[in-house]
Amino acid sequence: MDELVDLLDENGNIIGVQGKREAHRTGAWHKSIHIYLVNNRKEILLQLRAANKDIYPSVWDISVGGHVDAGEKTAVTASRELEEELGLKSKSEEFEYLTTVKEILKTGNYTSAEFVDVFLIRKNVTKKDITMQKTEVADFKFVKLETFFKMVKEKDKMLFPHYDEYSKVIPILKKIK
Numbered sequence: 001m002d003e004l005v006d007l008l009d010e011n012g013n014i015i016g017v018q019g020k021r022e023a024h025r026t027g028a029w030h031k032s033i034h035i036y037l038v039n040n041r042k043e044i045l046l047q048l049r050a051a052n053k054d055i056y057p058s059v060w061d062i063s064v065g066g067h068v069d070a071g072e073k074t075a076v077t078a079s080r081e082l083e084e085e086l087g088l089k090s091k092s093e094e095f096e097y098l099t100t101v102k103e104i105l106k107t108g109n110y111t112s113a114e115f116v117d118v119f120l121i122r123k124n125v126t127k128k129d130i131t132m133q134k135t136e137v138a139d140f141k142f143v144k145l146e147t148f149f150k151m152v153k154e155k156d157k158m159l160f161p162h163y164d165e166y167s168k169v170i171p172i173l174k175k176i177k
Contacts, residue, residue: 002019002020002021002022003019003020003067003069004017004018004019004020004069004070005017005018005019005020005023005030005031005067005068005069005070006030006031006068006070006071007023007028007029007030008028008029008030008031008115009029010029012029012031012100012115017070018030020067023113024054024110024111024112025109025110025111026111027104027106027111027112027113028113029113029114029115030067030068030113030114030115031067031068031074031114031115031116031117032065032066032067032068032114032115032116032117033064033065033066033068033074033077033078033081033116033117033118033119034062034064034065034116034117034118034119034162034165035062035063035064035065035078035081035082035095035118035119035120035121036062036063036098036118036119036120036121036169036173037063037064037082037086037088037121037123037125038120038121038122038123038145038173038176039122039123039124039125039142040122040124041142041144042144042145042146042176043142043143043144043145044062044063044142044143044145044148044173045063045086045125045140045141045142046060046061046062046063046140046141046142046143046148047060047061047062047063047064047085047086047132047136047137047139047140048060048061048137048138048139048140048141049061049136049137049138049160050134050135050136050137050138051138052135053136054107054110055105055107055110055112056105056160056161058138059157059158059159059160060141060151060156060158060159060160061159061160061162062160062162063082063086063121064078064081064082064085064086065081065116066080066081066084066085068117073092074097074117074119075092075093075095075097075119076092078090078092078095078117078119078121079091079092079094079095082121084133084136085132085133085136085137086130086131086132086133086137086140087129087130087131087132087133088123088125088129088130090121090123094121094122094123095119095120095121096119096120096121096122097117097118097119098118098119098120098168098169098172099118099165099168099169099172100115100116100117100118101115101116101118101162101164101165101168102114102115102116102164103116103162103164103165116165118165118168118169120172120173127140145173145174145176148173149170149173149174152166152170
């Protein structure tokens, strides 16, 4: 069964409910979340997208991403997706809201038009703490924030091109103590 998402107008107002697959087929606006997981060593967790993903398969991406279910609060989605994709439990209060970005990605018959709520979570985890959801995540790695910033600046071909988002998030990440 197709997951239901809130259908949004171009200003982010809820105007209905639709199946996620249908939203991607028609290019309808809906909500998603992105999480930047950073540890106390100033490293960000990057995930390698599974090879079966509809868009940008087998490239490095932010720590976690996912669609917001119809009627769900985005911080709740963040907690759910962190556990689904990486097996890490969290509470919605642990997430720091950073920004919202409008993002449109197209490939073939797939158009993802999303209002993305972006969150930061400071969490000290090790590789042994993580259980990957194999249908979503092929691998993961921790990289120094400075390395991540360099990947973005150089437009690394192996990095998901969330460039509008990165332009808003990197100045915040640079302030992490």
